[in-house]
Amino acid sequence: MVSTNKMIRYNKYAMPVDPRVLKKDYESQGLDTIPELISLLKSIRSVEEYEAVDHIVRTQISDLWFLTNKGQGINLRDREKLLPVFQELSRIFKKKELLTSRVYRGVALPKIYKNLLTKSFIGDINAEREVNLHSHPKVIQKLEYLAYGLRSWTKYFDIANEWSYGTEEQDSIIFEAPSKFAVLDCNSYFNTMWEKIASSKIERLPFDFDEVICHLDNPKVSYIKMLEEKGINTNYWLVGIR
Known part of the structure; x- marks a missing residue:
């Protein structure tokens, strides 16, 4: 389903619950710069400024x-x-102007879970390849934690699909959610600023094209559907979020 040599180079990992994953997290850098950045953005009243x-x-x-x-x-x-940084950028660049009705996020299950969805659900799917959400509530909870928080999403299923690959030993998940969770449509920034960035001596990008930054503080799984096989014991799964 995915060509690994065409993987998007930019990927932000989902919020894990398991302390074995959090234990491997790195220490944040640059936190002290955030208040000043927020203050600067709050002072701006127009794109020109x-x-x-x-x-x-x-x-x-x-x-x-x-x-x-x-x-x-x-x-x-x-x-x-x-x-607050992304909320201010949204105010300046009008995040809703270019948004689609749905957004997508692709993740590979953390390696401590590997093929948990396949092991849990493969025997329970119906003729439409949909899952009974009540059969494994703890697995559903893990998925909701994976969808939680301030994360990078995209307007396009195909991009999320590429983000989801990981390895053949990991189930791949493509989350689908309403765009009401969007904080910033990054294309609204690029449509205004790309010419300036391209001509800059410092071509550092803050986002990816087609990225949508979303904030989900209480995500709930609305459906799970197996899309297709991935490896010997892994699959691609579509997970709806409401």
Whole structure:
């Protein structure tokens, strides 16, 4: 389903609950810069005003958000501290102008879970490949924790699918949720600022194209559907969130 040599280079990991995963989390870097960044953004009243400070904001967000998949910037525990930053950018760049009705997020199950969905649900799926949500409540809870928090989503299923690959030993999940959870449509930023970024001597990106930053504080699983086989004992799963 996915070509591993075409993987998106940018991936932010889901919020794990298991302390075995949290134990491997790195220490946040740059937390002390967030209050000043929020204050700066609050002072801006227009896109024109923002353009004068974009290089400052872009560099700080790149440091805090863009490199988390490399163990740099803000860690899993602290990511909600960036919510006011993205809310201010949304105010400036009008996050809803380009949003689709649905957003998607692809994750590979953490390695401590591996193929938990396949082991739990493969014998319970119906003719439409849908799962009985009441059969394994603890697994449902784990999925809701994985969907929780301030995370990187996308407008496009295919991009989320690529993000979800991991390894053949891990189940792949594509979360689908209403765009009401969106905080910032990053394309609304790029549509205004890309020409300036491209001509800059410092071409540091704060986001990916087609990225939608979403905040889910109480996600609930509404459906689970097996999409197709992945490895010998793993599958791709579509998980609806409401």
